[in-house]
Amino acid sequence: MTEPATPILSLRGIGKSYGPVVAVREVDLDIHAGEVVAICGDNGAGKSSLIKVISGAEEPSSGTISMRGKPVAFASPHDALSHGVATIYQDLALAPRLSIYQNVFMGSELTRPVLLPFLRVLDKAKMIAESQRFLAQLSVAITDMTRPVERLSGGQRQAVAISRALRWNAEIIIMDEPTAALGVKETALVLDLIRKLKADGHTVLLISHNMRDVVALADRVVIMGAGRKFVDRPIDGLTADDLSHMIMSGNARAA
Numbered sequence: 001m002t003e004p005a006t007p008i009l010s011l012r013g014i015g016k017s018y019g020p021v022v023a024v025r026e027v028d029l030d031i032h033a034g035e036v037v038a039i040c041g042d043n044g045a046g047k048s049s050l051i052k053v054i055s056g057a058e059e060p061s062s063g064t065i066s067m068r069g070k071p072v073a074f075a076s077p078h079d080a081l082s083h084g085v086a087t088i089y090q091d092l093a094l095a096p097r098l099s100i101y102q103n104v105f106m107g108s109e110l111t112r113p114v115l116l117p118f119l120r121v122l123d124k125a126k127m128i129a130e131s132q133r134f135l136a137q138l139s140v141a142i143t144d145m146t147r148p149v150e151r152l153s154g155g156q157r158q159a160v161a162i163s164r165a166l167r168w169n170a171e172i173i174i175m176d177e178p179t180a181a182l183g184v185k186e187t188a189l190v191l192d193l194i195r196k197l198k199a200d201g202h203t204v205l206l207i208s209h210n211m212r213d214v215v216a217l218a219d220r221v222v223i224m225g226a227g228r229k230f231v232d233r234p235i236d237g238l239t240a241d242d243l244s245h246m247i248m249s250g251n252a253r254a255a
C-alpha cells in the first residue's frame with residue numbers, strides 16, 4: 001500500500017475572531033496538490049475569514065498552517081505569495097487603465113541593463129512576451145498585450161488576474177467567487193480557466209455560492225456553517241441540489 005502524499009496545505013485548529021465575533025472555529029483542512037476544492041456555506045459562514053487566514057491577509061487567532069508538512073506563518077499576502085499561495089479576490093485588484101502586461105507584472109516589473117550594469121530600464125518586450133505566454137497557457141486568445149484592461153471582458157480580466165498569479169509561480173490559487181458578477185458566456189470562460197489551471201497541475205481553492213459551478217469543477221467540497229467545517233468530502237455523485245440541502249441543514253444546526 002502506498003502512503004498518502006503529504007498535503008500541499010494543512011490547517012489544524014484554525015480559529016479567527018474579530019473582537020467578540022468568532023468567524024472561524026477549530027477548522028482542520030488538508031489540501032492535496034492538484035485538487036480543486038470548493039469552500040461553500042451561507043453568508044457569514046466564515047469562508048472569507050478562513051481564506052483571509054490562508055492568504056496572509058489576516059493572522060489566525062489560533063491554530064497552525066503547514067505547507068508540505070512544514071509549519072508556515074504568513075505575515076502578509078505578499079509573504080503568502082512568496083510561498084506560492086496567490087489569492088484572487090472578486091474585484092481582481094487590476095488597474096483598469098493600465099495594459100495587460102503592466103497588470104500582470106504590477107509590483108514585480110522586469111528590467112534589463114542598459115549601457116552600465118547598474119543602470120536598468122523596464123524590459124517591456126520581455127514582459128509582453130511573458131504575458132502572452134501566460135495567457136496562451138490559459139488558452140486565452142488575446143494578441144495585443146498593450147490593450148488596457150478596462151477594454152477586456154469579465155472573463156478575460158480573470159485571465160489577467162490569474163496570469164499575475166502565474167507570474168509568481170503560484171502553486172495554490174485561491175479564487176473568491178470568480179463567476180459572481182459574470183454572464184453565462186463569461187462564466188463558461190472562467191470555468192475553463194480553472195480547468196486549465198488544474199490540468200497544468202495547480203491547486204485551486206474556490207469560494208462559491210454557485211452550486212452548479214461547484215459540481216462542474218470541484219474534486220472536493222468543504223461546507224462551513226457558523227465558522228465550523230461540517231462537510232468535507234469528494235464531490236462524487238453530489239448534485240447542486242444536494243449541496244444546497246447540505247448548506248441549509250448546516251444553517252439549521254447552527255441556528
Ligand SMILES: Nc1ncnc2c1ncn2[C@@H]1O[C@H](COP(=O)(O)OP(=O)(O)OP(=O)(O)O)[C@@H](O)[C@H]1O
Pocket residue numbers: 018021022023041042043044045046047048049050
Ligand atoms: N473585519 C471583521 N470584523 C468583525 N466581524 C467580521 C469581520 N469580517 C467578518 N466578520 C464576521 O465574521 C463572520 C464570518 O464572516 P465571513 O465574511 O468570513 O463569512 P462568509 O462565509 O465569507 O460570508 P459571505 O458569503 O457573506 O462573504 C460574520 O459574522 C461576519 O459578520
